[in-house]
Amino acid sequence: MIALLLRDIRLAVRAGGGFGLALAFFLIVTTLVPFGVGPQNATLALIAPGILWLGALLACLLSLDRIFATDFEDGSLDLLATAPIPLEGVVAIKALAHWLTTGLPLTLVAPFLGVLLNLPGPGYYWITLTLAFGTPALSMIGAFGAALTVGLKRGGLLMSILVLPLYVPTLIFGAETVRRGTEGLATGTPLALLGGITLGAVALLPFAAAAALRVNLR
Numbered sequence: 636m637i638a639l640l641l642r643d644i645r646l647a648v649r650a651g652g653g654f655g656l657a658l659a660f661f662l663i664v665t666t667l668v669p670f671g672v673g674p675q676n677a678t679l680a681l682i683a684p685g686i687l688w689l690g691a692l693l694a695c696l697l698s699l700d701r702i703f704a705t706d707f708e709d710g711s712l713d714l715l716a717t718a719p720i721p722l723e724g725v726v727a728i729k730a731l732a733h734w735l736t737t738g739l740p741l742t743l744v745a746p747f748l749g750v751l752l753n754l755p756g757p758g759y760y761w762i763t764l765t766l767a768f769g770t771p772a773l774s775m776i777g778a779f780g781a782a783l784t785v786g787l788k789r790g791g792l793l794m795s796i797l798v799l800p801l802y803v804p805t806l807i808f809g810a811e812t813v814r815r816g817t818e819g820l821a822t823g824t825p826l827a828l829l830g831g832i833t834l835g836a837v838a839l840l841p842f843a844a845a846a847a848l849r850v851n852l853r
Contacts, residue, residue, distance in 0.1 A: 636720060636728050643732035646705065647698070657694040657737045658744060664690035665748040676753045683752035684813035687762055690748075691741045692773060692806055696798065698737055699777035700784075700791040702729050703848070707785050716852055722845040730771075730778040730841070738770030754817070761816030765809040765829060772833040775840050776801045782844035786851050805832055 668686050672678055706712040715725050745766055746759040754762065780798035787793065808829040815822045 636724055639715075639720070639725065640728050640732050643729055644736055647701070647732065647736040656697055658740055660697055661690045661694045661741055661744065661748065664693070665751050669751060679753040680755050680817075683749060683754040684758060684762065684817065685810045686752055687745055687749060687754070688765070688769075688806055688810040688813070691738075691745060691766055691770065692802055694741055695733075695737055695770065695773045695777060696795060696802075698733065699781050699798065700794060702733055702778050702781040703785040704781070712785070712848070713852060716848065722848060723841040726778055726782065726841045726844040726848070727775075727837075730774045733777065734771050734774040738766070738774050742766040742770055757819070758813055758817040761813040761822070765812045765826070768826070768829050768833055769805045769809040772805050772829075772836040773802060775833075775836040776805075779840045779844040779847070782847040782851070785848065805829065808832065 665686065668682075669679060672682065703712060706715065716722055718725075742763060745762050746754075749759055749762055777798055780794045780801075783797060784791075784794040808825040812822050812825040812829060815825065
């Protein structure tokens with residue numbers, strides 16, 4: 636399983652579809668928003684948590700179709716399905732590789748991009764914490780959506796339609812935690828709900844995604 640993880644990380648870095656594309660999209664979003672909204676510091680500070688979270692969410696979405704599509708096309712997915720490794724473990728490892736090449740870099744770069752949006756001082760801590768808590772859920776939910784649409788022609792659009800509604804609770808609680816943290820309000824409830832979504836996704840969705848893969852590989 637470690638070999639599979641390292642293989643997926645190498646493929647993602649070489650292709651540039653996970654690491655480079657996601658970071659470039661995140662940078663573009665945070666750079667263009669001030670031009671569209673205007674240079675008012677108060678306005679930018681107010682919307683910064685939501686914009687950073689939305690940018691990270693959409694950046695994660697860009698590379699989801701690569702989680703299983705490449706392996707399906709070259710036949711590797713059939714071999715993985717018949718390997719001694721449980722298919723649920725394969726799904727979890729691929730979701731982890733996606734997070735390491737997409738979610739983790741976005742988490743690390745978000746505080747620096749927050750400067751462009753005039754994010755208040757306490758917000759840098761909270762945006763890093765919430766993205767660290769929430770992006771694993773985005774990768775796991777995305778792996779589930781990719782498993783549902785693997786093998787379909789132009790399945791990327793269908794996957795986006797399926798996945799985006801499932802992303803909404805993570806977006807809401809992540810941005811709300813950052814907003815409350817920057818205003819000095821209690822953050823326990825939205826942060827706990829955000830962590831609960833991540834734990835639930837990691838615990839349940841590998842089984843659902845593996846079942847979807849078995850159906851699509853028949």
